[in-house]
Amino acid sequence: MTSAATTETYPITGIPTNARPQIDPVPLRPEINAWVSNPANADQVALFVLALDKFQKLDYEDKLSYFKVCGIHGLPRAPWDQPPNVDGGYYCAHGSILFPTWHRPYLLLFEQRIYEIMINDIIPLAKPQDQPRLLDLAKSWRFPYWDWAVVNVDVPDIVRRPFLPEVISKSLAGVFGVNVQKDPETGAIQPNNPLYSFRTPEPMGKYGIPVDNSQPYDIAKSTSRYPPRYKQGDQSAETQWTNGVQNNDDVTKALRVQQDDDSPNHPSALGGSVYRLLTPGQYKYYGDFATVTYNPPSGSSSAKADAGAPGERENLKANFRPPSSHTSLESVHNTAHHSIGGDFTLPGFGTGHMADQSIAAFDPIFWLHHCHIDRLLAIWQTLNPDLWLLDADVERSARGKMSEKALSPFHADKKRTSYTSNKVREWTQFGYTYPELQYWLPQYRDGNGKFSQEKYVADVSRQVKALYAPTTGTSTGYDYVVNVEYDRYVPRIPSRTDADVLLIKDSH
Numbered sequence: 001m002t003s004a005a006t007t008e009t010y011p012i013t014g015i016p017t018n019a020r021p022q023i024d025p026v027p028l029r030p031e032i033n034a035w036v037s038n039p040a041n042a043d044q045v046a047l048f049v050l051a052l053d054k055f056q057k058l059d060y061e062d063k064l065s066y067f068k069v070c071g072i073h074g075l076p077r078a079p080w081d082q083p084p085n086v087d088g089g090y091y092c093a094h095g096s097i098l099f100p101t102w103h104r105p106y107l108l109l110f111e112q113r114i115y116e117i118m119i120n121d122i123i124p125l126a127k128p129q130d131q132p133r134l135l136d137l138a139k140s141w142r143f144p145y146w147d148w149a150v151v152n153v154d155v156p157d158i159v160r161r162p163f164l165p166e167v168i169s170k171s172l173a174g175v176f177g178v179n180v181q182k183d184p185e186t187g188a189i190q191p192n193n194p195l196y197s198f199r200t201p202e203p204m205g206k207y208g209i210p211v212d213n214s215q216p217y218d219i220a221k222s223t224s225r226y227p228p229r230y231k232q233g234d235q236s237a238e239t240q241w242t243n244g245v246q247n248n249d250d251v252t253k254a255l256r257v258q259q260d261d262d263s264p265n266h267p268s269a270l271g272g273s274v275y276r277l278l279t280p281g282q283y284k285y286y287g288d289f290a291t292v293t294y295n296p297p298s299g300s301s302s303a304k305a306d307a308g309a310p311g312e313r314e315n316l317k318a319n320f321r322p323p324s325s326h327t328s329l330e331s332v333h334n335t336a337h338h339s340i341g342g343d344f345t346l347p348g349f350g351t352g353h354m355a356d357q358s359i360a361a362f363d364p365i366f367w368l369h370h371c372h373i374d375r376l377l378a379i380w381q382t383l384n385p386d387l388w389l390l391d392a393d394v395e396r397s398a399r400g401k402m403s404e405k406a407l408s409p410f411h412a413d414k415k416r417t418s419y420t421s422n423k424v425r426e427w428t429q430f431g432y433t434y435p436e437l438q439y440w441l442p443q444y445r446d447g448n449g450k451f452s453q454e455k456y457v458a459d460v461s462r463q464v465k466a467l468y469a470p471t472t473g474t475s476t477g478y479d480y481v482v483n484v485e486y487d488r489y490v491p492r493i494p495s496r497t498d499a500d501v502l503l504i505k506d507s508h
């Protein structure tokens, strides 16, 4: 008889609360800079940093270790929480309508592990009189997001530092009794800042991470952002890849690409795209919002709605979609990955971890980035409550519904019940929401004290505008889209391409 323990799956539940979804308040996943820079949060940030550090150091063979959890995304292609005979492949869903929903339980798993480590491993280290207060801080803690689409975006301060900020170091020493030491020569501080990079004692090749896309991920003992292009025998490149490089200024530069332009107030390239994503009425179909490669099934209601007049589109590709849908959550997400990791299309640079999906999840910044993606999904859901994977269901009716497809390898309980897109649609059931989505606030009540959906949605839109709407230029009331098709992997395409477009008003 096999013991239950060997066949039980890991239940991903989120951090427990008793809140009723979309009714009672739930803790917020905070914006990382605001959260860290508030000295009142120093103990909670210290709790998080210590738990993440511990998580990263758990035995790489442990199913619930950082290494194994990050390894779900791509390499080393190991089955996770599934029988060993299942070929794990790359579990991550990209180029798929499941892209947004697959990453929701993935992030939840990461958040839950950090919470468990806080409770089981970190709080017991604190002085007894501090423990009840720390327990409350852990219960109200939620994973932070990094908004890379705001004006004057930068890599979060805490991510940039190999050392921890003063307030947090003080809290580590004062509350947890952690011996904070500074190496007078290197300036390195113990414990390390686990948000700066993920470091391994031996080259990652030893743990099953091979060369990928000709980049030497196997020799790396640390994740990298904007490492040099690697050539066999180049000693300097080899050393940098081995020890890891964090060229965060290059990340900032890439993210600000369009801000250097006409006006300092110009939103970032990504800001404009995020604004388009979240503008009401932009999307008729969830699939167009969700992914770069969603094609409405031929003959389905969405394909018919998208078709032009007979003959009009002879020269266009079959997957042409109306201009309003020419960006997607996955597309802005891809741009951010390349901007953060460093791109092989830039002269001299290799592909840092974040730019290669097979190992991106090992860079701790991946999680801050994906928390932001989940936030954008939640805001979009709030603004488009009727849109979901339903149009794709038509396509899949013979083989089962897309919205009911398992988001492998994530389970809702110990009994192998898989998560599906429908099961993760309501995020507040997992005990979190985002600062823009506080449905319980009194300002969303009407005269009779009843929740007003209209007031709420209007306010969410207002907040989106304040964060991402272009602040310069004269508004014509039109949204012009110029569709240029090019091969994004042509080497040496400059990171920003200017196009002069002449718009001629039709006066007939």
Ligand SMILES: N[C@@H](Cc1ccc(O)cc1)C(=O)O
Binding pocket: 094, 333, 334, 335, 337, 338, 354, 355, 356, 357, 358, 360, 361
């Ligand atoms: N491969 C994606 C970028 C990407 C990188 C890392 C990821 O984890 C995910 C996506 C693209 O084609 O643009």
